[in-house]
Amino acid sequence: MLLGEKVGYNGFLTVNVRRYRLPDGREADWDVFGPESAAGVRAGVTVLPLTPDGRIVAVRMFRAGPDKIVTNLPGGLIDPGEDPADAGRRELEEETGYTCDSIEVMGWTWSGSSSTFRKYVAIARGCRPDGKQSLDDFEDCVPVELTLDEFRTELRTPGAMTGTDAAYLVLDHAGLL
Template sequence: MRDLTEKTISEQTIYEGKVIDLKVKEVRLPDGKIGKREVLNHPGAVAIVACTKENKLVVVRQFRKALERTIVEIPAGKLEKGEEPLDSAKRELEEETGYTCEKITKISAFYTTPGFSNQIVHVYFTNELSKGTQQTDSDEFVDVMEITIDEALRMIETGEIIDAKTIYAVQYLQLNKG
C-alpha cells in the first residue's frame, strides 16, 4: 500500500478564537507536489446518551447560530483545557440538563469532520440519573426534554433532530436497548 502521508512544510495561523483555531498548512503531497490544507483545531467535545428510568432519552432544544435555527440534540459540550472527557461529560450533563449520574460508560469516540477539523467527540451512556439543578453558561439557553425512541425517530424524519451525534445516539439505543 502507498504511503498517503502529507508532510507539513509550513503553517500559518489565520484565526485564534475562544473555541477554535484556523491554520493554513502547506503540505507535500504523496506524489511530491505541493498543496494547501485549511485545518480547524478544536479542543474536543463530549456527548451524553442519557436515559431516564422510564427509558426516555434526555435531550436539549437550543438555537444553533451556524444553522440559524433551533434543533434538538443530546447534551454535549467542549472539553475545557486539561479536563478529562469523563469529567467533562458529567459536568456537561449537569450544566445542560440538571441531571447528575454516578455511573457513566464511554461508548466510543469519533471525528466529526476529518476533512478539515480535528474535533473529536467522546460519547458516553448513562441510565442512572438523579435530578439536580440546570446550570447553563450565561450565554447558553436550552430547554430540557425527555423523549421516547419513537418520538426521536419522528424528530429525525421531521428535521428537528439533524446532528450526527444525536442520530448516532438514537441508533445506539435502537441497537442496544431495543
C-alpha cells in the same frame, strides 16, 4: 504529506491552515479545525442520557450554524486535564439539570473530516431531573424527554438536529439502533 501549518483563526475554536503535497505532486492549503481553542480545549463530549424508564433527555437550543432552534444531545467542551466522563456528567447537569447514576464513555469520533477536534460519546444511565441547570451566558438549553421513537424521528428529520453523527454512534453502542 504535511508541509506546514499556521493558525488562520484562533477564537472559540481554532482554524489552522495546513499546506500539503498531494500524491500527484501539487501543493494545496486546507483549512482544518483544531486541535485546540484559545482556551486550550482539545476535545468535546456528547452524552446520551437515559432515564430509568428509557426516555432520552435532549435539549432544544439555538445554534448559529443552522440559524435556528434545533435538538441536541447534551454535551460540550472538555476542560484541559478533565476526564471525558467527568466532563459528560458536568455538561449533562449544566445543560439539562439532570444527574445520572452512571456514565460510560463509549469512544470518540472526529468532529468533522476537516477537523482534529475529538468528540467523545458517552451513555449516562439513571438520569433524573434533580440537579441544577447552570447555563453559559449565551446558552438557552430547554431540556426535553423523548421516547426512542421520537428521538429517531428527530434524527431522520432534515435540519432538526445537530450532532447526528455522535447520536447515531452512541445509539449504536447502547444497542438502540
